[in-house]
Amino acid sequence: MPKGFGGPPGWWARRFRGLEHRLTIPRQSVIDVLSKTSKHLSAEDIYLEVHKVYPMIGLSSVYRILEWLVQLGVVMKFDFGDKKARYELIKESREEHHHHHLVCRKCKRVIDYTEFINDEVEFIKKAEQGLSKKYNFKIEDHIIQFRGLCSECKETE
Amino acid sequence: MPKGFGGPPGWWARRFRGLEHRLTIPRQSVIDVLSKTSKHLSAEDIYLEVHKVYPMIGLSSVYRILEWLVQLGVVMKFDFGDKKARYELIKESREEHHHHHLVCRKCKRVIDYTEFINDEVEFIKKAEQGLSKKYNFKIEDHIIQFRGLCSECKETE
DNA sequence: GTTTTTAATGAGAATAATTATCATTACCAA
DNA sequence: TTGGTAATGATAATTATTCTCATTAAAAAC
Known part of the structure; x- marks a missing residue:
C-alpha cells in the first residue's frame, strides 16, 4: 500500500461492494485522487497525482481505469472545449x-x-x-x- | 457560386448583417450544409458535404470556419464521447x-x-x-x- | 500451500482528430 | 489600378487517447 494512501474503506467503497471487480492499488489510487479534489482533473493530472504516491503507475492504466469507472457510473467524463477530457466523481x-x-x-x-x-x-x-x-x-x-x-x-x- | 447552392439570403443571413465578416463561398457553403441537416455532423462530414458542391474546399478551412461560427455564437460544438466534435446551428x-x-x-x-x-x-x-x-x-x-x-x-x- | 487460470498492469507504438504554418488567392478600399 | 488585408488550401506538426503485448498480480482450483 503506497504511503499516504487512505486505504480501501473509503466512503466510495460501497459502490463497489458486491461487484466482481478487483479493487487493485492502481484503481484505488485513482479513485483516491478523485475523491480528494474538487478540481477538474485531466487523465494526465491524475496520472501525476497518483505517481506521487505510487510511482510505477502507467499512464495507459490511468486511462483504462478512468474508462472503467465511467462505465461503472462512478465517474463522469467532461469536455470543456480545451481538448482534454476531465473527470469527476459523481455526486448524486x-x-x-x-x-x-x-x-x-x-x-x-x-x-x-x-x-x-x-x-x-x-x-x-x-x-x-x-x-x-x-x-x-x-x-x-x-x-x-x-x-x-x-x-x-x-x-x- | 457552386451548383446546388442556396445562395446567401438564407434565413440565417440576418445573423451576419452589420458584422464586419466576409461571407465567402466556403463560409456560406458550410453554413448551408449545417442549415439543411438535422444530423450531428463532424468536421469531416461537413467537409465531404461541402466538397460535393465546392470541390476545392480544404479540410482546414472547414475547421477554421466552424471555430469562427462557434465564436460568433451561430454554431454549437458538441462532444458525444466518440472522439470527434459535432456541430449544429443554434436554434433559440x-x-x-x-x-x-x-x-x-x-x-x-x-x-x-x-x-x-x-x-x-x-x-x-x-x-x-x-x-x-x-x-x-x-x-x-x-x-x-x-x-x-x-x-x-x-x-x- | 502449490498450481492453474484469469484479469490487470506498464511500456511503448500506433492512431486520428485537430491545429499551426505558410505561400497563394480573393476581396475591399483608396 | 493598386495596395493592403483577410481568407483559403495544402501540408506538416501536435497531442490526447487507444492499442498491443509481454509481464505481473490476484483469485480459484486443487
Missing part, C-alpha cells in the same frame, strides 16, 4: 456538492455552481420520467452546462 | 426544433428530443439570471444532456 443530486458548470468559451475556465438544485431536481425528474419512457432510454445521468464569457474575458471582448 | 429556445440530446454511453448514439421545453425555459431563465449575476458571467448558451443506455444497448448489458 441529493448529495452535497452536487454541481454543474459554467464554461468560458474563450479561456475555457470552469466555474462550479451549486445553486438552483431544487428547481433543477424538479425539472430533471419530470423530464427524465417522460423521456426514458418515450424513447425507451435508461437515463443514468445528466449534464447541464452554461457556456459564455467569464468576468475577465467579458472585458477584453 | 423559442424556435422550432430547439432540442437537446440523449446520449448512449455504449454505442454513442444520439437522440434529439424537443419535449419539456416550456419547463426547461422556465428553469433555465431563472438559473441564468441568478448565475450570471452572482458569478459575473455572460451566459450565451446552455447544454442539457441526458446520458445512459439506448433501447438496444439496454438489452445487451
